[in-house]
Amino acid sequence: MHREALAQMKTDVILQSESSECGLACLAMVASRHGASVGLRDLRQRFSLSLKGASLSRLINIAGQLGLQCRPLRLGMDEIGRLKTPCILHWDMNHFVVLAKVAGKKLVVLDPAFGKREMTLAEASDHFTGVALELTPGEGFTPRKPAPAIAIRQLTGRVTGLWRALAMILALSMVLQVFVLLAPFFMQWVVDQVLVSADRDLLTVLGLGFGLVLLLQVAIGVLRGWAVVYLSSRLGLQWMGNVFSHLLRLPLDFFEKRHLGDITSRMGSVQAIQRTLSTSFVEALVDGLMAVVTLGMMLLYSVKLALVTLLAVAIYLGLRAVAFGQVREGTEQQLVAAARQQSHLLESIRGVQSVKVAGREGLRRSTYFNLMNDTVNRDIRMAWLGLGFNSGSQLIFGLERIAVIWIGAILAMQNVLSVGMLIAYLAYKDQFALRMGGLIDKWIEFRMLRLHGERLADIALAEPELDASACGDQARQLPEDTRLEARGLSFRYAEGEPWIIKDCSFAVEAGESVAIVGASGCGKTTLVKLMLGLLKPVEGTITIGGRDLARLGHEAYRPLMGAVMQDDQLFAGSVAENIAFGDENHGPEGIEAAARLAAIHDEISAMPMGYHSLIGDMGTTLSGGQKQRVILARALHRRPGILFLDEATSHLDVERERLVNEAVRELKLTKVIIAHRPETIASADRVLVMHGGRMVQEIRPAAPASQQASGHANETAAA
């Protein structure tokens, strides 16, 4: 019975954060409809998915573990009305959505990428692939209450000086309110005392007195305004700083699985929260207090009139409460649409060369227009809602004012109130209505904060990489030597996906140079990322100097490592800044030495500004080969103990590659080199051939062995 009652609940849309988690979001929606509020964050932790997303069979497997019984179906559009809702539909060949309701020729679809959509059967048939998944709670299904709201402190980290600044703003606001409370007396005394007795002296005293009060009020107002600006900027700096440093500590796959625009939009939620807290929080307190005081004054003047005003406030509160769901959904969709538009913009700028070469400016433009259209439509919807509330409040409080003046006039005619009292009452009631209206709006704003909080939680509550502070002093100590060893190493990007590395064991002695060869896509880069600690092994261990990488804080081993990866980036700044990358210890000589080793010194010197030449933020002033060598110089400048080169010389001509290989060979380092070219492979002491997720052969090349190795690489490529 309880379960049935829960099943009647409205299904809320749960929007996906990662680009590939539509399936998980759909399962979370269905489970919460059946009364188990499993959050998406929870599901993500329990059932990690790779960038490639989830197949239907993986979804069935996860649903089974959640206690949901699955019935996969293949059906035509005409049979869709017979499905037991909510169920999951396969959409556009690469997406999942929840079918919430079918009513006649209309469907209500909850799309984790867009939100709630109503569409006709004809529209849906353009997307539906004919595969559906019905889900019903089985034996193991346990209803769960929604997780408690996330505390703001959890999201923003430690902030100093917050309470002191808030207390000061509150105190100043309170003082200001005293003046507001005094103001109506001016009119009451002028009307009832001055006008009645034609007392000019009293008028002068009242005029001067209230003039002085006004000056004080303005001065305190300025002070308060300044305090709010100070608090918001201090808060903004600390919070943004905290969230950004947390963001940088997150593991690589966090970034790989998300769109750029989505991450920036979530960072924007920090500002929304901070704005609400630094201003609206204090205002709400003041409004609340003022509402109580003004209500007291109103009751003193007339209970009857006060009841009319209270009724109007209650009606406005009801209006906002009824429309709350729509405001929340609208705001969330607005944020998602803006993030999508932003992602497209950033991607188009980054990939402008490919867009131009393929002549796809038109396609990118029209997609951008569509996304913009989507954003604008959602903005318009929110503007409509805002207009509705405004007009509603105008109408309600306008009618209330007429009623109050009407009844007040009758009371004045009956001599229950003087004219001055009526005027003063009107001033208090206007204050009360204003404060209550403000309080209700702020209450909605605070509830909306939860939405921003949830969006920010995706970043703030994501588990950072293991750092040494979490695992004691031992984890901080550098390993004694640079011998690398993998034992029984297995890795796949997510459960249910094929193993990329399976039961792989090998060792690289300290000071040895090992080349890893194998067919494209066999997992070489993945293996290097594992050795760099960017990915975590699913099974097995990697040790450096006999110490397990998984138990070392990344501060302990990253300083030992230098790497040139395939998609490494340069940053805006000069060539020297890019090579030093913030490490000023070795001075200009160190930078030059690294550049010489990377065979790029001559070319940098030939530039008009030498080492001070500026590189664009996408490294655009350098050729591909130059960029690779600057990145190599950057890796060498760190003076690493272990150097990883993943196709680090693939863009170089044979002569330059020979120069780089010779320079690297001379270095007394442990080296792991991934390459396809025989010359580079030949520069290694040992060649490991990778196939089927493990090392299948080891070759110790004397000179001719390089040919053997490359022959093997080709063999495996063909295998």
Ligand SMILES: Nc1ncnc2c1ncn2[C@@H]1O[C@H](COP(=O)(O)OP(=O)(O)OP(=O)(O)O)[C@@H](O)[C@H]1O
């Ligand atoms: N983030 C990811 N999520 C899911 N699968 C991935 C991810 N990155 C790589 N893969 C898959 O892992 C496999 C190994 O990729 P990897 O980049 O390690 O190969 P590689 O041997 O370095 O290839 P190449 O020589 O072409 O650089 C590929 O099948 C690839 O599709």
